[in-house]
């Protein structure tokens with residue numbers, strides 16, 4: 001989606017935070033808004049369970065970079081909405097619950113993300129892994145996590161939203177990936193001037209409803225619904 005917005009005199013990029021349910025997407029974007037405070041605006045859609053944060057910082061080709069930061073809805077029943085959001089990204093921060101119990105589902109979501117990125121036209125968005133929950137003693141660190149990845153070049157950033165550690169650094173790294181994509185688009189003469197297509201939270205709500213209005217019944221979504229049912233104790 002990267003573009004030059006001449007009307008507002010900025011370069012626009014989109015950074016999407018993705019990951020399995022309850023890995024800390026909302027907590028990360030809230031912590032980031034807190035860290036970036038003065039230049040940022042945070043909104044949340046109850047309807048769609050997505051966060052939207054606007055932030056202006058950094059320079060590209062003499063123009064300020066305006067970042068639109070979003071999170072994906074993580075329940076597998078909204079798979080099409082997740083895919084659409086990912087397709088609109090310049091850079092993706094994949095959040096992983098680094099506790100041993102969070103790993104299996106996280107790696108499945110990462111596999112889905114990588115499969116999906118392969119289908120996008122070149123240059124596809126680049127991603128990094130945010131290894132969250134590092135304040136928990138049993139959480140796996142970068143070195144241990146690398147053993148689970150086939151690709152040894154995957155960038156891993158350690159974070160804790162509870163302690164607000166690594167959140168800003170991870171975001172800065174994501175902006176660098178977005179700049180890499182800007183360069184790749186420029187090289188291919190695909191960095192165009194234009195207007196931001198989905199700007200407000202309302203634009204996103206309308207678009208995502210159009211992308212998918214009915215929850216998908218995949219085996220993973222049915223399993224998650226079962227797991228999320230409140231347990232009746234007699």
Ligand SMILES: Nc1nc2c(ncn2[C@@H]2O[C@H](COP(=O)(O)OP(=O)(O)OP(=O)(O)O)[C@@H](O)[C@H]2O)c(=O)[nH]1
Pocket residue numbers: 019020021022023024025026027028049074075132133134135136159160161162163
């Ligand atoms: N200890 C600890 N708790 C965390 C951390 N990050 C998130 N949490 C907690 O984990 C829970 C889930 O975090 P959320 O930010 O709601 O996760 P999410 O990915 O937005 O969840 P969904 O949108 O429901 O998929 C909350 O209770 C957070 O406070 C972390 O780094 N350390």
Ligand SMILES: [Mg+2]
Pocket residue numbers: 025026027049
């Ligand atoms: Mg959330």
